[in-house]
Amino acid sequence: MPPLQLRLDPAGFHDAYVTARPFPHAVFDGxxxxxxxxxxxxxxxxxxxxxxxxxxxxxxxxxxxxxKEPLGEALRxxxxxxxxxxxxxxxxxxxxxxxxxxxxxxxxAGPHQIVRGGx
Numbered sequence: 001m002p003p004l005q006l007r008l009d010p011a012g013f014h015d016a017y018v019t020a021r022p023f024p025h026a027v028f029d030g031x032x033x034x035x036x037x038x039x040x041x042x043x044x045x046x047x048x049x050x051x052x053x054x055x056x057x058x059x060x061x062x063x064x065x066x067x068k069e070p071l072g073e074a075l076r077x078x079x080x081x082x083x084x085x086x087x088x089x090x091x092x093x094x095x096x097x098x099x100x101x102x103x104x105x106x107x108x109a110g111p112h113q114i115v116r117g118g119x
Contacts, residue, residue, distance in 0.1 A: 010094035043072030
């Protein structure tokens with residue numbers, strides 16, 4: 001898979017991000033190439049494919065990734081690139097939050113999935 005390229009400049013979205021309601025957020029169409037996202041989707045593990053961490057509480061019912069489980073090449077590369085300096089700088093410029101750091105274990109920032117009945 002070719003290196004991930006952010007296809008938008010966050011500077012033009014900062015004001016819309018900070019004034020969005022009911023909380024600051026942004027929605028981007030075309031941020032990544034469709035081919036890159038198709039490869040990630042094809043690599044995304046099914047619920048029974050790996051040993052997911054199960055979250056089941058009043059606020060969440062989902063499956064989360066454990067860094068001990070292997071990931072396919074496309075998904076692994078995507079996760080590493082999403083933790084890279086260019087992506088963190090993009091998010092800093094978008095949000096105005098300085099000093100963002102990645103999640104090297106992909107616990108909170110890694111793959112998660114919600115199966116039927118989850119939230």
